[in-house]
Amino acid sequence: MDEQIAVVNVQEQLVYARPRALTEETTNYCPGCTHGLINKLIAEVIDELGIQENTISVSPVGCSVFFYRYLVLDGVVAPHGRAPAVAIGIKRMLPDRVVITYQGDGDMAAIGMSEVVWAAMRGENITAFFVNNANYGMTGGQMAPTTLAGQVTTTTPEGRDVETMGMPTRMAELIAGLPGSAYVARCSTYDARTIRDARNAIRLALRAQMAEAGFTMVEFLSACPTNWGLSPQGALQWIKDTMVAYYPLGEIKVSEAVQRLKTKR
Amino acid sequence: MAKELLKGNIAIAEAALRAGVDAYFGYPITPQTELLEHMSRRMPELGRVFLQAESEIAAINMVYGAACTGAWAMTSSSGPGISLMQEGLSYIALSDVPAVVVDIMRGGPGLGNIQPSQADYNQLTRGGGHGDYRCIVLAPATVQEAIDLTVLAFDLADKYRTVAILAGDGLIGQMMEPAQLPPMRERSRTRPPWALTGARGRPPNSIAAFGLEAETLEAMNWRLQAKLQRIRQTEVRCETWLVDDAEILVVAFGSVGRIAKTAVREARAHGIRVGLIRPITLWPFPYKPIEQAAAHARAVLVVEMNTGQMVDDVRMAVCGQAPVYFHGRPGGSVPVPEEILERIVELSKED
Amino acid sequence: MARGRIVINLEACKGCQLCTTVCPSNLIRMANSFNSRGYRPAELVDPQQRCTGCALCAIMCPDAAIEVFREVKVKSQEGSAAEEVVLVVTGPA
Secondary structure, three states: OOOOOEEEEEEEEEEEOOOOOEOOOOOOOOOOOOHHHHHHHHHHHHHHHOOHHHEEEEEOOOHHHHHHHHEOOEEEEOOOOOHHHHHHHHHHHOOOOEEEEEEEHHHHHHHOHHHHHHHHHOOOOOEEEEEEOOOEOOOOOEOOOOOOOOOOEOOEOOOOOHHHHOOOOOHHHHHHOOOOEEEEEEEEOOOHHHHHHHHHHHHHHHHHHHOOOOEEEEEEEOOOHHHHOOOHHHHHHHHHHHHHHHOOOEEEEEOHHHHHHHHOO | OOOEEEEHHHHHHHHHHHHOOOEEEEOOOOOOHHHHHHHHHHHHHOOOEEEEOOOHHHHHHHHHHHHHOOOOEEEEEOHHHHHHHHHHHHHHHHHOOOEEEEEEEEOOOOOOOOOEOOOOHHHHHOOOOOOOOOOEEEOOOOHHHHHHHHHHHHHHHHHHOOEEEEEEEHHHHHOEEEEOOOOOOOOOOOOOOOOOOOOOOOOOOEEOOOOOOHHHHHHHHHHHHHHHHHHHHHOOOEEEEOOOOOOEEEEOOHHHHHHHHHHHHHHHHOOOOEEEEEEOEEEOOOHHHHHHHHHOOOEEEEEEOOOOOHHHHHHHHHOOOOOEEEEEOOOOOOOOHHHHHHHHHHHHHOO | OOOEEEEEOOOOOOOOOHHHHHOOOOOEEEOOOOOOOOOOOEEEOOOOOOOOOOOHHHHHOOOOOEEEEEEEEEEEEOOOOOOOOOOOOOOOO
16 A cells, blocks of 8 residues: 555534524523523534424513514414414314424413413424523513422512412423323523433424424423523523422323334434 | 295395305304304315304304405304304404404393394494494395395495394294305315415414504504495495385385385375385495485484494484484384384374 | 634623623623613633633623624545535524
């Protein structure tokens, strides 16, 4: 074998960039708010699955409302709490499109409880992305169904009293208990590992929808530095130390159909 | 197509099918439930979308979603359900998407009862939800007219990309009459360019009844008002009968318009010069025809199955040219021709 | 050791500092200037070129304001047909 001179040249590769499905626009989210991060992860998975031209978003009232603009998709703004119903109207007309809702905790767990429960009861083939930041962000930090016991908000100035205000709502477990839900996971985005798990959950939920497995939901424990009165880093820490204790992370429900999907790359 | 003996609710449902409705989302409530039941059998038969929703709130939002894809979507209910739908209607009105809603009105307020009524007039014609908007409102007086106006509702909703409401009272929904259904209409299924179908080969479409900056929302408002003004100028419909020489003008819509016609006919037999205007579009309201008829009338009598709602519009139309009197029966009571005739005779005696 | 660098979109950055908390080599700090929205953006300070392009900062950024480049050694036989260039999958590590 004649000897060949190997020339080693060094090229610079772009290894991480803004996903195409995410708007170029700077978002309205507060500094350190992980709505932005969750938007980015969803956009990354949409790019990866190549479904940007096939996905329709429904975002209701709350900080989540801007999702229709920050994700470069066909999208509609739904009334507060009603995104699943609007999404069902879309999905039933266009069963081969990917239809997603992006809802906050006030939206889904309070006013919109009936709509999301019924979407799961009927096994509607839509995916709900549920951002749990334990308060009503857009309106300035009031108690939400997911506000923790003792947590101070602008409507629980002395801390949430579970005797009068009830216990915080574990939506993932509630939806997982309904017959029509096929995949329910709870994630967070406070470090590289949880971000990776979140991205995997988003991917599996969307793949499950495309495989018509039934209703899928991913709950995200999300930071709200402004209303929690914490620094962005402090807010992530609070999720890790306090929220996760009450809202355990992981795949709460994986139907057989979705289990098969998981094993098949 | 021969005439058949048809129940109003079923005739309306079948008319919607033949007009080309793509999706129906409804919820049980008397006196309209037969419409929902008919759709539950026929829509799947025709391979179209049917869903009984968990509430009227969900139903109107499903209509909104389907309409956003460019489909012809519909729901039906009665007063209490329509009250729950008002927020959804407000969103749809600003979104420039077509939708058809049927309201078979019942006694109110509150739970009220299941007897016929016309007490939803204000919530239907004044834009019952928040913000400046109106919906087209069509009021049939017979089962045949309910059929014809259902088809018209879809055509107007599509033409103006707005909400068209068919407002019948419990009588229209529940009674059976011989009527003729239109043939099944084939409608092109191509989606309009604004529809949400997935941004394939085009920039994304978004439908948002939302404008963060005042300038944006103000502009959206004026654009909506311009559309409503076009509708006011072109889509007014009413039936006028014997008004040219009428000294007394009766104004009544829907079933009461029909009952009043009997009274007018009998009064004419007594030599009283009385005429009738029956608004068919409750919005856009027929101000002009009433104003013209009132010019040579000594008195105007408005008859409604409520405590007086359309009477305000009639007063605006008459604009002081003649005194406007009201005869109302709320709570599900239905006036009989004799009591209207009595009022006409009374008015004819006053010089 | 792989070598890399990052580019921070100064206008998109909102100064939340999360990237500074995850850089394994503490190479990111907040600039002492402001962007047009009044935020002090993050900046890379890497005189000894210790950035490996691990992308942890970019992954953590809620505003997708960080692009990451990594140097990749590419072998090519001189004089022969250009070999298949080693492509690194763009997107998250």
